[in-house]
Each structure stands twice: as structure tokens, then as C-alpha cells.
Amino acid sequence: MKAAVIGCGIQGRGGHIVNYNKMNDIDLVAVCDANFDKAQAVAKEFYIPNAYSDHRELLDKHDLDLVSICTPHVFHRNQTIDAFEAGANVICEKALAISSTEAIEMIEACKRNKKKMSMGLQNRGSAEGNALKQFIKEGGLGKIYYTRVVSGHVMNIPGYSVFHNKSLSGGGVLYSTAVHSLDLANWIIGNPTPVTATGTIYQKTHHMKKPEISWKGVLEDFETEDFAAGYIRFKNNSGLSIESNWLTHPWKMRPKIEILGDYGSAEIPLRIYTDQGNQVFERTPKITEPENPFFEVLKDFVDAVRDNRTPIVKFSQMLHVQQMMEGIYKSAETGKEVLIKN
Numbered sequence: 001m002k003a004a005v006i007g008c009g010i011q012g013r014g015g016h017i018v019n020y021n022k023m024n025d026i027d028l029v030a031v032c033d034a035n036f037d038k039a040q041a042v043a044k045e046f047y048i049p050n051a052y053s054d055h056r057e058l059l060d061k062h063d064l065d066l067v068s069i070c071t072p073h074v075f076h077r078n079q080t081i082d083a084f085e086a087g088a089n090v091i092c093e094k095a096l097a098i099s100s101t102e103a104i105e106m107i108e109a110c111k112r113n114k115k116k117m118s119m120g121l122q123n124r125g126s127a128e129g130n131a132l133k134q135f136i137k138e139g140g141l142g143k144i145y146y147t148r149v150v151s152g153h154v155m156n157i158p159g160y161s162v163f164h165n166k167s168l169s170g171g172g173v174l175y176s177t178a179v180h181s182l183d184l185a186n187w188i189i190g191n192p193t194p195v196t197a198t199g200t201i202y203q204k205t206h207h208m209k210k211p212e213i214s215w216k217g218v219l220e221d222f223e224t225e226d227f228a229a230g231y232i233r234f235k236n237n238s239g240l241s242i243e244s245n246w247l248t249h250p251w252k253m254r255p256k257i258e259i260l261g262d263y264g265s266a267e268i269p270l271r272i273y274t275d276q277g278n279q280v281f282e283r284t285p286k287i288t289e290p291e292n293p294f295f296e297v298l299k300d301f302v303d304a305v306r307d308n309r310t311p312i313v314k315f316s317q318m319l320h321v322q323q324m325m326e327g328i329y330k331s332a333e334t335g336k337e338v339l340i341k342n
């Protein structure tokens with residue numbers, strides 16, 4: 001199958017191109033980057049015959065089966081829709097878009113053109129996520145009544161990308177980092193329908209006395225939030241809280257997902273416990289993680305296209321995660337609880 005990658009930065013080159021290259025039946029025919037020198041350099045490095053600076057030119061000139069969208073979030077909508085209209089299947093990087101309206105338009109374009117769509121969510125390829133999802137699906141924890149997500153970095157604002165730039169990324173730690181953990185938790189608990197969101201966001205960076213953080217840019221340029229917290233209420237009356245922080249103190253707790261159910265509780269990193277009265281039984285299975293979870297997710301997309309089946313990341317999951325994040329941002333902006341329309 002013929003593939004092309006749009007956006008040749010950290011994730012386009014290191015995630016998509018490197019991993020397509022490991023698949024025997026994938027022919028990487030073209031790359032695109034607004035920075036043409038970068039597109040050319042990557043094309044040369046990986047022996048890819050065509051390089052472009054405009055994604056429409058790339059789509060016009062090639063009949064493609066697979067397109068990876070690896071540009072800043074603000075470009076995802078148009079480039080994804082253009083790729084569908086050109087007849088390709090699309091895997092788009094997270095965050096899917098910068099609003100749920102855009103996400104819906106992308107999903108509609110996929111359906112209209114009868115194509116497949118997935119996302120670069122490598123946690124979906126983890127063995128622990130799959131094992132816990134299966135345990136919950138089989139009723140091992142009973143009804144899930146609460147989920148707690150803590151995500152982020154310890155004193156580390158990613159400095160290699162444009163996550164600090166509001167107009168290009170739409171948001172900060174929530175859209176760029178916590179989206180992975182939120183998606184994983186949402187997927188594991190069975191993608192319940194979100195109905196309300198409450199949130200607060202903060203930029204601690206600009207208030208620190210001596211911000212000894214790993215940030216390569218100029219602090220004045222840092223526009224997005226480095227902290228976001230929210231509470232989501234689902235239609236099934238369960239709840240989810242999320243706390244995402246690029247500036248977690250070194251002594252503070254590490255990223256984690258905790259899930260509470262009628263018969264026990266579970267965590268990622270993987271621990272499963274069931275309880276009966278005051279007795280607790282550990283049910284954590286032995287698992288072996290795949291070497292490269294991102295490869296697993298990209299391969300799932302490729303296999304889904306070849307086998308004409310649905311990829312592991314489904315439309316309603318993409319949309320719910322986008323709606324939850326957007327709801328948290330809107331609530332933080334308005335100071336009110338936000339209703340999520342379904």
C-alpha cells in the first residue's frame with residue numbers, strides 16, 4: 001500500500017516514517033513539511049522519492065492508501081479532510097483537533113468518503129491497557145463508578161514542539177500530553193457518554209520565582225496552560241477526574257490512572273484488586289509489554305485498511321475525548337459547568 005506523511009517533525013519522522021519503514025507492504029512514496037528543507041532532508045534520509053511543502057500538491061500528485069497527519073493541531077482538520085477527499089485513509093496525531101466541531105467534521109468526511117480513520121495513541125498498544133480493559137469488560141470490577149487520571153511531566157514543558165503556542169496547538173498540557181491518559185482511561189472503562197465538564201486551568205510557569213524547568217524556549221513565548229484539572233460526569237452517573245501538570249514537583253505522585261468499581265479497583269501502571277468485605281485479592285495478570293506500542297497502533301491502522309475493518313480508535317472514542325477536553329477548557333474560561341451535547 002502507498003503511504004505519505006504530512007509533517008516531518010519529531011512525531012512524523014520518529015513515530016510514523018520510522019515505523020512505516022518496518023512494514024514490508026508499505027511503500028512510503030511522499031512526505032510533506034511546510035519547511036521544505038526539512039521535507040527534503042527526511043526524504044533523503046529514508047529514500048522517499050518525493051518531497052513537498054504543500055500537502056494539497058502531495059495529495060493531487062499521488063494516489064494514496066494511507067496518509068499520516070503529523071502537523072500542529074490547528075492544521076489537523078483541513079489536512080485530514082483534504083486527505084479523505086483525495087481518497088486516502090488517515091491516521092491523525094493527537095490531539096485530533098482544537099474543537100469538537102472540527103472533530104465531527106473530520107469524522108463526517110471519513111464516513112462520507114467511506115474511509116478508515118485512526119489516531120496516534122500509542123497507549124492503545126500497551127499490554128497493560130488491553131489486559132485491564134478485558135478484565136473490566138468481563139465484569140471483573142462490576143460497575144465502574146469513578147475514574148481518576150493524573151498525567152503530565154515532572155518540571156518538564158516539552159520544548160521540542162509548538163505545544164507552548166496557543167494559536168498552533170489550541171491548548172497546552174491537556175491537548176498535548178494528558179490526552180494520552182484520558183483516552184486510555186476512557187477506552188478502558190468502555191467509553192461512557194460524557195454529559196458535563198467542569199475545569200480549571202493555570203499557568204504556573206509565569207508565577208514561579210526561579211523556574212528551573214526543562215524548557216528550551218523563551219518564557220515570555222509560553223502561552224498555553226501548564227496545569228489543567230477537570231471533572232466529567234457521564235450519562236451512566238459515574239465520574240472522572242483529571243489532573244494534568246507539566247510542572248509536577250519531583251516529590252509528587254507520578255502519572256497514574258485509578259478505576260473504582262463495585263467489586264474492586266485497578267490502576268495503570270497495572271494493578272488489579274478485588275475486595276470482599278475486608279479481604280482484598282490481587283488479580284494483576286502477568287503481562288509482557290510490546291517493544292514498541294506505537295508500532296502496534298500504526299500497524300492496527302494499516303491492517304484495518306487492508307482487511308476493511310474498524311481501527312482500534314473508534315469515532316465515538318475520538319469525539320468523547322475531544323468533548324471532555326474542550327468542556328474543561330470552556331468551563332475554565334467561563335467559570336461554569338459546561339453541558340456536553342450528544
Ligand SMILES: NC(=O)c1ccc[n+]([C@@H]2O[C@H](COP(=O)([O-])OP(=O)(O)OC[C@H]3O[C@@H](n4cnc5c(N)ncnc54)[C@H](O)[C@@H]3O)[C@@H](O)[C@H]2O)c1
Nearest residue numbers: 007008009010011012033034035070071093094095120161
Ligand atoms: N503520539 C505521540 O506520542 C506524539 C509525540 C509528539 C507529538 N505528537 C503529535 O504530533 C503532531 C506533531 O508534533 P511534533 O512534536 O512532531 O511537532 P514538530 O514541531 O516537531 O513537527 C511538526 C512539523 O509540522 C510542520 N508543519 C507545520 N505546519 C505545517 C503545514 N501546514 N503543513 C505541513 N507541515 C507543517 C513543521 O514544519 C514541523 O516540521 C502533533 O499533533 C503532536 O501533538 C504525538
